[in-house]
Amino acid sequence: MEDRADAQMPFAQRPIVILGAGIIGCAAARQLLRSGFSVVLVAEYLPGDQNVQYASAWAGAAWHAAGGITPDHRYIQAVTHRIMLRMAQDGPETGVSVVNAREYLEQEPASDSAIWGKTVVSKFRQMKPGEYPAQFNCAWAYETLVTDPTIHMPYLGKQIRSLGGRFVRQRIDSLQELYNMFPESRVFINASGWGSKNLADVKDENCFPERGQNVLLATDNCNTMHFRNGQEYTYVIPRPLSKAVVLGGVKQQGNVSPEIDLSIAQDEIARAHRLAPDIVPEHPAAHTISHIVGIRPSRKGGFRLDSERKGDRIVVSAYGFGGGGYAFSYGIADAVVKMVETAERDHVIC
Numbered sequence: 001m002e003d004r005a006d007a008q009m010p011f012a013q014r015p016i017v018i019l020g021a022g023i024i025g026c027a028a029a030r031q032l033l034r035s036g037f038s039v040v041l042v043a044e045y046l047p048g049d050q051n052v053q054y055a056s057a058w059a060g061a062a063w064h065a066a067g068g069i070t071p072d073h074r075y076i077q078a079v080t081h082r083i084m085l086r087m088a089q090d091g092p093e094t095g096v097s098v099v100n101a102r103e104y105l106e107q108e109p110a111s112d113s114a115i116w117g118k119t120v121v122s123k124f125r126q127m128k129p130g131e132y133p134a135q136f137n138c139a140w141a142y143e144t145l146v147t148d149p150t151i152h153m154p155y156l157g158k159q160i161r162s163l164g165g166r167f168v169r170q171r172i173d174s175l176q177e178l179y180n181m182f183p184e185s186r187v188f189i190n191a192s193g194w195g196s197k198n199l200a201d202v203k204d205e206n207c208f209p210e211r212g213q214n215v216l217l218a219t220d221n222c223n224t225m226h227f228r229n230g231q232e233y234t235y236v237i238p239r240p241l242s243k244a245v246v247l248g249g250v251k252q253q254g255n256v257s258p259e260i261d262l263s264i265a266q267d268e269i270a271r272a273h274r275l276a277p278d279i280v281p282e283h284p285a286a287h288t289i290s291h292i293v294g295i296r297p298s299r300k301g302g303f304r305l306d307s308e309r310k311g312d313r314i315v316v317s318a319y320g321f322g323g324g325g326y327a328f329s330y331g332i333a334d335a336v337v338k339m340v341e342t343a344e345r346d347h348v349i350c
């Protein structure tokens with residue numbers, strides 16, 4: 001390995017540099033700080049910001065088991081559930097809550113469906129015919145976790161600062177720019193969401209923006225999630241700490257418009273009313289409604305999670321989480337810490 005004149009800083013103080021301060025970058029920062037690493041996050045948008053490009057400010061954000069994923073990725077979701085359940089127990093300041101869930105299926109679940117999530121959630125049971133609308137093949141009831149991003153992201157920002165982490169607000173055009181900013185650092189984490197499409201030395205063509213638009217309905221009836229995949233992708237996600245439910249959903253590939261499309265909002269209200277009429281009125285009063293627009297950082301082929309050597313640096317990539325960044329977040333952070341430990345071990349034990 002190259003001896004660098006600038007690598008005079010003690011090993012323990014060389015910052016691990018994270019590009020991106022969404023849920024992925026921040027969850028990784030928190031876990032690294034808790035493991036004793038020094039951490040700097042560089043990002044255009046930081047916890048508390050509300051730009052449409054900053055997906056983490058706008059998520060539902062429910063823990064829902066993803067279908068069609070590998071056993072390793074299932075375990076990442078399970079770790080996330082474990083860490084977030086502890087946060088829910090820690091209190092409302094974390095923004096994480098335990099809620100009831102009802103999931104409706106049009107067909108018999110495939111073997112690689114979300115059914116694996118029953119090993120992770122609590123109180124899972126198959127609902128009996130008559131307990132759910134006859135148009136569905138089957139339905140599941142269980143308890144899951146929801147995160148209120150308006151509380152969780154500022155909470156996480158505060159936690160990172162109190163653990164000694166540092167935020168630098170800056171837009172960068174390449175990872176090289178980061179290397180120049182932190183010449184003493186050896187480990188860099190790319191958690192830039194779909195920003196990786198445009199970074200000059202990443203240019204990941206698989207990344208693409210996927211617009212989401214939701215209706216936020218103010219209501220006291222906010223303790224049960226309703227979820228329907230398949231023909232009518234629709235959800236009602238409770239946000240008990242804000243006394244509201246999130247009605248969705250829609251996925252618009254390649255669309256980055258911040259403008260609210262009222263026809264989408266009306267369609268979402270109609271679908272949510274059909275799914276959960278006891279929560280969502282057919283015609284909610286105008287003063288109970290507001291709108292959410294956010295761009296999901298999606299990636300063809302799924303998210304990227306790997307560690308690469310670039311000269312005498314290690315770059316860990318963790319981006320492209322689409323509509324599941326919260327459900328994977330803390331498990332990804334756990335995996336990132338392990339990759340950073342391996343990288344640092346190689347740097348120290350020559």
Ligand SMILES: Cc1cc2nc3c(=O)[nH]c(=O)nc-3n(C[C@H](O)[C@H](O)[C@H](O)COP(=O)(O)OP(=O)(O)OC[C@H]3O[C@@H](n4cnc5c(N)ncnc54)[C@H](O)[C@@H]3O)c2cc1C
Pocket residue numbers: 019020021022023024025042043044045046053054055056057058059060061062063170171172173191192193194195196199211212213214237292293294295296297319320321322323324325326327328
């Ligand atoms: C409407 C909606 C509903 C959703 N519902 C759910 C849900 O129910 N459950 C769930 O798990 N997920 C949900 N998601 C998805 C979730 O929000 C995302 O997967 C998650 O927020 C992605 O986090 P991230 O940190 O990867 O990206 P982001 O939050 O987009 O953060 C990217 C970070 O990188 C920075 N960055 C990028 N490029 C650069 C650059 N060149 N220079 C400097 N900084 C840069 C940005 O400023 C930002 O800090 C939803 C998303 C939307 C929009």
